[in-house]
Amino acid sequence: MIDDVWLADTRTSYDTVAVSYAAQVRDALADEPYLSGSLALFADLVRRAGGGPVADVGCGPGHVTAHLRTLGVDAFGIDLSPAMVDLARRNHPDLRFTVGSMTDLDLADSSVTGLLAWWSLIHVPDDTVPRVLGHFRRALHPGGPLLIGFHTGDGTRLKTSGYGGHAMHVHVHRRPPERMVGWLRDAGFTVETQMLIDLDERVPGALLFARRQR
Incomplete structure (x- = not known):
């Protein structure tokens, strides 16, 4: 029930701001x-892992998914918000986008070579x-790279408006990198590189670069 509440709030909030958010990003x-450089490095790691499909989980309007495609990555997007997915499909008709939740990730075991969570956690x-990271590990090929971007700090705030002043109701979590590193290791990832920005x-x-343990 708790999961249903925050997921529903997040879905509704991003449906509401989808158009203004897409214009902003x-x-x-x-x-x-630094961000574009980290994506270029991630694309290289995917190629070194043998290439193949890459899931952009929490893709929003698809701008990062599309950027990965310009880097030669076979990227597709998944997002909780149907309005975001509609925009992504409209703006990038040559790419694949689906509606889905990272809490119940609808990807087959070992079906993707790489996975990106770009400020979507x-x-x-x-x-x-930890449950989300378990899904990430399950979906990745053994040895496949994972790139996670997130806000650093410690604490949570309730975001009630944003992206043009539209109403939202989402909690924004800031986390110390060491906490995320611990979760990744517990989920079966090897953490390779950490980058602090801004x-x-x-x-x-x-940004944390990790790899599914074999």
Whole structure:
């Protein structure tokens, strides 16, 4: 029941802001050399792992999925919000997008070579993150790379509006990188690299590169 509540709130919130959110992030990577560089590294790791499909879980309007395709990655997107998926399909008709939840990830075992969670874990409660990471591990090929981006810090705030002032009702979780590292190791991942970004900004972030243990 608790899962149903936060998932429903997140779905409704992002359905509400989908159009304004997509407009805001459309060209975001152009001005973010560290983020675009990390995606290029991830694409290289996917190629080194043998290539194959890559799931962008929590893809939103699909701008990062599309960017991965420009890097030669066979990426597809999954998002909780039907409105986001509709926009992604409209804006990137050559790519595949489906509606789904990372808490019950509808991917076959070992079916993807790589998996990306690009600031899409920030609304998932702490007690649910290990289950989500278990799904990530199950879906990845042994040795497949995982890239996670998230807000750093410690604490949670309720976001009641955003992206043009539209009403939202989502909890935003900030986490110390070491907490995420611990969850990844417990889920069966080897953590390879950590990158901290925007350290002097209001909301700093982190990127973790991990790999499913064989």
